[in-house]
Amino acid sequence: MTSTPPHHSILDKPFVLDLFAGPGGLDVAGHRLGIPSLGLEWDRSACLTRYAAGLDTLHADVSAIRRESFESLPPEINVLAGGPPCQTYSVAGRGAGRKALEDVKRYIDRLTDGVPETTVDEQLEESEKRGSDPRTALVLEPLRYAIQATRSPNRGHRPFDVIVLEQVPAVVEVWRHYARALQEKGLPDGTKYRVVVAVLATETYGVPQTRSRAVLIARREGLGTPSLPAPTHRGYEAREWKRRNGLPEALRQPTLDEAPEAERRNRDELAPWMSMRDVLAAPVGTHPGRGPFLVRSNYGSSGIPGRRGVRTDQQPATTVTGRISRFVVFEHLDDDVVYEGSRFSMNEAGMLQSFPPDYPWSGTARAQQVGNAVPPLFGAHLLSAALGLPAPAPDLMREPWVPATEEQRAKLRSHGCGAADDCTARCPRPE
Template sequence: MTSTAPQQSSLDRPFVLDLFAGPGGLDVAAHTLDIPSFGIEWDKSACLTRYAAGLDTLHADVSAVRRDAFESLPPEINVLAGGPPCQTYSVAGHGAGREALEEVEKYIDRLMAGDSDEEIDRDLRKFSNDQRTGLILEPLRYAIQATRSPNRANRPYDVIVLEQVPTVEPVWEQYAKALRDKGLPDGTKYEVAFGVLATETYGVPQTRSRAVLIARRVGLGEPELPPPTHHAYEPKKWNQRNAPAESEVHQPTLDDDSPAPEAAEHPEKTNTDLKPWRSMGDVLHEPVGTRTKRFLVRSNYGSSGHPGRRGVRTDEQPAATVTGRISRFVVFEHLDERIVQEGARFTMNEAGILQSFPPDYPWSGTAQAQQVGNAVPPAFGMHLLGAALGLPVPDTEALHKPWTAATEEQRAKLRSHGCGDADTCTDRCPRAQDQKPPPSSRPRKKKASAD
């Protein structure tokens, strides 16, 4: 049950620094909880979305800010959050990912031992030509830098909140050991909780797993991962319950003019301790969304379904994981997949809703699908921040309310601060060509001969 009690925290005035902030998922979560935030993001289009949404932002490289402009950050910041780029750990535990993990463990030890930034940066350049490998260390480097900041009176962050894809969990485990057992070079230690969570169990209408870490400075209480509020989606049970006869694979289970299913019909309603997971229909059908008819969605990747229906979900199910490929998902407003509507796709606002963004969030710039897919789902972010700060279970229904976009004057002011000019990027902004990581230097395996 959602608490309506006044929000109280172990911190009197939380203020979030969001590294690798993207279009604003964690910031939307923070602001919905009435917590101020400040984001650093180097992608130009994501920054345009953030400015339009009224979010305080630096259009900058996270590493460069730490090296050259850390003292310019608001000194009141006491919560460090972020999700560093994860591509080099997408196969953590195997091959290149395992090698990267072993190297990162060594760098974590060196950072905690107090090695200089110059030495670390020099050796990182030798280790890899892909700077994303070093970016996984940035949250830890920010935590250390806070203890060396005259602007902060050398005050450490009180809370650290990190999230990424499940394969990054071994990295968070190394973070946990370092923060809990070794402590920062100044002696600050943290209590830590980490693990892999399913976002649909927090009211996000899609299946998406994330590796998370929550750390609190010793003396502020031991953190816990947020308790689930919704049932987990179990595709095998769903498919068993809804398996069509072989002759009916292409036949509609409901005609396309059928009304959206009532919540009482949801198969997971039997357990009153948890709410049912949210389906695409829950959030996209009227009056919340804009769709009036039942629909099917075919993603461009599989989802453990029946042969012939691989990658297909109905509006009664949560969406498949929303990634930058969401623009390729085909939406059928007939439950017979043979009836194809040319160009039927989710709008970017609908894709954002599947990520739990407000329905009118002002997506801007280019590559909007990638922005949506890379974002932290705000509903999930509310639960993470709430657990980290000791707040009551958040009311994520607030995310369905209209989002107050920035006025032109506000946008210009935000961009003037974030880019250095009210209307355009400046020399201090990251260059577009620098935002594309170099190709991996790891040789590819040769394909076996067809002979």
């Protein structure tokens, strides 16, 4: 495994609590940075993947842990992270999305004003009875955890020092309201944070995929002003790539090559974006390598459902979603003939998300697990920026992952589920 050089975090001993942890994207980032973490995850299959990977996990409902067993969490946890489910914000230009957004803003204000948790729960229940999507409330959980930390005797009422949140771009307005509340009003006990919010492109951090994420990084006052991670790679520009590869002059637009000299100079200081070929061509671990190919996505392009996006292996992947297993891959025979080859394996799909080769995807709905995950290399950049660490090495995720032994897996599951080989009554119901 690639190691990072010695460094000093703004915290003596960072320890991450990862809410809605999924199969482990942010925890893999922490693992390779030498930062311990505990993940809370509701989905059984994602937990099986986490156990197989050797990641400390609680198979639990995030809301239930906050309400019923917050005091059982390790008191030394000082970094709160997570990506709450986002489905109700994916329509943020329409009526339902706007209403959900305004509702969430009101609840953020009520929580930071110190409205009792029981009152907020009652209001949320009434809202659900009137037809609101129950998942809307989940985006409030990071704030509710931050408040609960200040009320926890087990922690000595100590607030989290750092908060790192990420989600789809539509959630950026929620993060901005979070930022205003944390900076201007603070938590009910008076704790305030310095906060930065932005939408970032993952390919500018070395992920071989074009994917935009809304991020929030907060530091408790007294720990300095947080910064967004500085890009290490160039952004992917489809028109520039097509121009360089033979697109007719009449169809292209000006690119950075035609920009002012200072802008070109800044661009030239960054590494080129990573292509699918960069991570899939060479054999590594059990991955045999893959020759030149074209890939056609299973969903529409440019907002047109019937237009299937096609990219070559010399480009980054389109956004990896739960449909990655349906992408059609065409292998090149020569310049004139291609044939349909094998679909991406889960190992390959994970590598396009920047997971290390041979990550042990387990359980069912594996493609959905891959698509829902935080790209680990991007997560490493977020954690490094939040903690004041140097940018992670570009090859941080290149070494194959070493899965947990059966003994380690059984121990992790005993802790996370209550039994070494099965779920128990304390685990969330599948429905």
